[in-house]
Amino acid sequence: MEFSTAAGTVRAVDGVSWSVGAGETLALVGESGCGKSVTALSIMRLLARPAGRITGGRVLFGGRDLLALPEGEMRAIRGRDVAMIFQEPMTSLNPVLTIGAQLAEPLTIHLGMNEVEARARSIELLGLVGISDAERRLGQYPHQFSGGMRQRVMIAIGLACNPKVIIADEPTTALDVTIQAQILELMKDLSRRLGITLVLITHNLGIVARYADKLAVMYAGRVVEDGPAEQVFRAPRHPYTAGLLRSVPRLDHPRRQALETIEGLPPNLLRPPSGCRFAPRCAARIPTCDRDPPLRTVAPGRRAACHRAEDMPAALPTTPAPPREARRRPQPGAARLLQVRGLTKHFMVPARGLLGRKAVVRAAEDVSFSIGRGETLGLVGESGCGKTTVGRLVLRLEEPTQGEILFDGQNIAAASEREMRTLRTRIQVIFQDPYSSLNPRMTIGDTICEPLIHRLRMSRAAARERCAALLRQVGLPAEMAGRYPHQMSGGQRQRVGIARALAMEPEFIVCDEAVSALDVSVQGQIINLLAELQAELGLSYLFIAHDLAVVRHLSQRVVVMYLGRVMETAERDALYGAPLHPYTRALLDAAPVPDPEVERARAPRALSGELPSPLAPPSGCVFRTRCPMAVAECAATVPPLREVRPGHLAACIRI
């Protein structure tokens, strides 16, 4: 499979082969750019033409080669025998057609149903994917559904004609953890009940461990290893698989000082390296690796593309990452750098119509926490829980409705413009998207030097020198200063984002989902960098994220938020070891762990229900509508955040 690009031809997928039996679940795993989505689209022959071209190979489906079929026959297979579910539920449905119309399409086209039959079947399908009130819902449009609900609709469309295979391309990546669990449970359950083969494309190893029977790992356009999921997880035969498994922060393992990472970056497929494509990053590299390793059978049912597959994973040095110098643990209560008390932010939503009442979104309600010097506070929660709003309030990118934010004794919420200017040099931010947060028309050097020259009044030469030092500090060669953002990889850009934040020599950095957009192996590198910088410079972080394992790895204290309120806050080990609040427990339950054995032992307890609208939050405890422990009393009053154990606070009346 080749792509022509302006820069030349990219072999996005090169000699990929795998098979999956009826009723099985195969997971296709790899980092971005490894070719897993292209593989899926090739099967469906849905690649964007004329850029994408399949140059060779066969896709055998029940004995027929899909690549050799005339377009008309292929169209008849799409949606009937092989269905596909895509990553972005928000954009994958047509915004101007009703759900009913979109659901009926495959039924009328493939099964020749009339309107009445199609409608009846649609109602049945919506029931199957757990959407209640199906009759009314059919007349609604996609924007009236939440992300999770839209993905359910997509699954219903996929199921419409009783397909034999469903290909799901990152079906839950855009969704929250609790919703992700719901959707995956649903898919797994349906595939089991209806005997549907599932091809699950994902980068999340936890999902693979929980749901896949078989696993194929892709790297740089090739399959590097495949086999039964359980065996691959227990004893990976390719160093890349082993590295991936080691570089994920895990909830079920004791927390290590630093994450093991795969150094370097995946190769540029415009100019693929000769020999083993992983060799430049491989710790077990030997001279033979200059020759291209074939994908060969290394054990019954298992294949790997590595010359040293038989020695794996033993041959891989278990590089215990250099232990960080035992840092003085910050004393709780001592030297508070940031104290947030009763922070509240209400957004006004414009009224609808002339007489409509203005609505209020309570983005943050009575949020309190504190961060000591050199400490990291993790702020976790699902989308819409208010964690980003809190971050923006601390940076004073928003004006708080109520409450105070004391930074080193000074109230940020009431600071004047002039005071803010000084404060802003001491407080910096690292954003989620390292691409859109860098100006595309400025070189990296200009971006970093700008505040040095204009705020710190450095000379140009001094600024350039400082910029070079900063780049080295974040692990980039100083020559990178001359590059533009588009010439760098995601991980490199995030390092630039960190260097930019460090330029003002801040004491405190707000990291808003700073590693969420990165691939596993790169994510590990950035997490380690953040930890090193903290040890070196005594920085304090407010680490905002939705990934519980990452938060656990970096934070000393953790705050869990839901719908604008703090649910629980505690020392890291107390919170992860003995969570008190039912929401925290649900979050931890929902996050899959990359280990099939652990996963099998866990009972799937997907949190039911949807996130309520922040425009009309439930009375009393905001979590009660989804809480398995809720009683009538919960609706009466908002539970106060109280100290259940020393230093461990939770807002729940049932504990």
Add this chain to the structure above:
Amino acid sequence: MLSYLARRIALMVPTLLGVALITFFMLRVVPGDIVEMKLRSDGGYVTQELIATERARLGLDRPLVTQFAEWMQGLVTLDLGTSMWTGRPVAEEIGTRFGLTLQVSVMAAIISVLIAIPLGTLSAIFRDTWVDYLVRVFTIAGLAVPAFWLGMLIILGLLALFHWSPPVTYTPFWQSPLENLSQLIWPALAVGYRYAAVVARMVRSSIIEVMKEDYIRTARAKGVFERLVVMRHAMRNALLPAITVAGLEFAFLIGGLVVTEQVFNLNGIGRLFVEAVSRSDFILIQALVMLLALVFVTMNLVIDMLYGVLDPRVRHG
């Protein structure tokens, strides 16, 4: 929906008021005095006294603020005043000509949109093939060619090829549709070409954009016939931006007729406009500008309403 409509209509008032203010005072700053022009047009000698009386008769000697207030009062009571040149009511001057201009504009718009949508769609779907190149040449030419020149070409062409020229006297449509159309279809084509070109280009680019959307991929993955993918899934989404352009261009269309009406010797609003300006007939100019402004804001409102019909997100948002 109704309250939204009411609010939008209420918002039109300040816009129109702004237009009125600017037009009124700009007109009085530019040189040119209708009284002198009117009295000296026959070349005879005019006394200062006579000019003064005529000014007083037309009310030009009063303070500007009073004149403006009087005009506003007139507008509110739907009295547009009397033409300073002909002495006939402005409403009558406009009324007799408006039908013609409106008919030409509407015909131009309908013909253009009917041509532009299929043309733009074909061009997008057969992107970078000869179909696309042909359409692109056609549309670029449409943007480049001035309507009045195209009008002349049409007249000369008809003369040279068929030894026939369109009638010069206006026949209302209801009296004799054939007679009426044989006169008005040509100017409609002349001004409509540009309109079609603009809309076709918009349709083309927005279809190309929409065809990259995820939901198009979803539709294909469902096994929907390619023709349906385009007609049902792509077109409705792609037409939204095209409607904006089509609506705004419609308002420009009436402006574009100013010159084209001269070419076809049509006695429409455009011609009236040119005459009013050359005679500095303030009252008439003011009224015409207000009329065009009203067409503009109304078109805007119509576009937004159409959006509501076509896009459920707007309807419920």
